Amino acid sequence: MTGNTLGERFLVLSFGESHGRCVGVVIDGCPAGLPLSMEDIQRELDLRRPGLSLVTTKRYEEDKVELLSGVFDGYTTGAPICALIWNKDVDSRPYEKMRKTPRPGHADLTAFLKYGGYNDWRGGGRFSGRITATFLMAGAIAKKLIRHTLGMEVIAYSIEIGGIKAKELSDNKIKRLRYSNEVRCADLEAAEKMKMKIMEELSKGDSVGGIVECKVLNVPIGLGEPVFSSLESDLSKALFSIPAVKGIEFGIGFGASRLKGSECNDPFSVKEGKVVTLTNRAGGILGGISNGMPIVLRLSFKPTPSIRKPQKTIHLDTLEEVDLIVPGRHDPCIVPRAVPVVEGMVACVMADHSLRAGQIPPIIKR
Numbered sequence: 001m002t003g004n005t006l007g008e009r010f011l012v013l014s015f016g017e018s019h020g021r022c023v024g025v026v027i028d029g030c031p032a033g034l035p036l037s038m039e040d041i042q043r044e045l046d047l048r049r050p051g052l053s054l055v056t057t058k059r060y061e062e063d064k065v066e067l068l069s070g071v072f073d074g075y076t077t078g079a080p081i082c083a084l085i086w087n088k089d090v091d092s093r094p095y096e097k098m099r100k101t102p103r104p105g106h107a108d109l110t111a112f113l114k115y116g117g118y119n120d121w122r123g124g125g126r127f128s129g130r131i132t133a134t135f136l137m138a139g140a141i142a143k144k145l146i147r148h149t150l151g152m153e154v155i156a157y158s159i160e161i162g163g164i165k166a167k168e169l170s171d172n173k174i175k176r177l178r179y180s181n182e183v184r185c186a187d188l189e190a191a192e193k194m195k196m197k198i199m200e201e202l203s204k205g206d207s208v209g210g211i212v213e214c215k216v217l218n219v220p221i222g223l224g225e226p227v228f229s230s231l232e233s234d235l236s237k238a239l240f241s242i243p244a245v246k247g248i249e250f251g252i253g254f255g256a257s258r259l260k261g262s263e264c265n266d267p268f269s270v271k272e273g274k275v276v277t278l279t280n281r282a283g284g285i286l287g288g289i290s291n292g293m294p295i296v297l298r299l300s301f302k303p304t305p306s307i308r309k310p311q312k313t314i315h316l317d318t319l320e321e322v323d324l325i326v327p328g329r330h331d332p333c334i335v336p337r338a339v340p341v342v343e344g345m346v347a348c349v350m351a352d353h354s355l356r357a358g359q360i361p362p363i364i365k366r
Contacts, residue, residue: 006138009355010145012027013025013028014131015134017131018128019087019090020125021087022086024083030145032075033075034364036071037071038066040140048133049062065137094326097327099121102316103324104305105302111127112316145360154350156213157178164194174186183335184335202332208303212298214299215294219290223290223350223353224289226287234353244304248298249297251282251285266282277291304331304332308325311326
């Protein structure tokens, strides 16, 4: 297994670079018989398409998916699925000028040193947020698989941007409103303030970060393979593969450190013949294994490092300090377009562990 693959039974291989010909994904292990169309994947891709909002990059990509293999007559065949999108609105000229002056906050320097200068530096190459489109293609298939076979549902949404926090809402309201605005926040009053904050910092040449919350509903008990492939371990690995993620917590997360045991534990009870917890401070996972309650996690996203304010860097040839203002087209806030990506990566892990636990059959009957 290489650094470009994820999973054991639902195996995802991501390929492509930001300014290369295309970006795509190969999925091996998806069972035969799953109803799947290009529209299923396109619907998810459209949620992160660039160039469609004031709070995102002005790079415009059609992001029209092509399915090359693994689907026939509207159903998966059990063979590897290959899906890709072509890069069309590419302008590498600003990156040519910055080739020897690594951008602070980016992987320019570490990639240059690790690969001896042979890495594709255009648009960040393999380290660009553009690569998350491949995560979304895989996630679209994973979401369809776990929803179709297990009724499992993954929902992500913004709960904080630029220090502005959303209020807690019901799952039904979140599902109904989260994609009704540009910042993907179900609290519409907070959403408007978040947008204004992003636009304010953009006008100053700066950027902001935020927090995405994600829930997985209708989770079966027993998913997770402790100790090194626990559900929390694999979810964390997948989610830290999203550029700009700097922190993750499950349930009440770091808040648990400020509680007593009597305040932190989730008491058990019985409801309709099933063991449940009366609260969900653990976030649906105990001992690295799903306990049947909704999985709840939150991700911290740093501000976009490409900004129009002067930053200190060095010239790789002379090792002299220079000031750098990053040109080009960049998201003033990564959070809104990251929301569907979070859903996709969580779905990939849930699909993988559902297959590993034998919850999904190798052939899905009509």
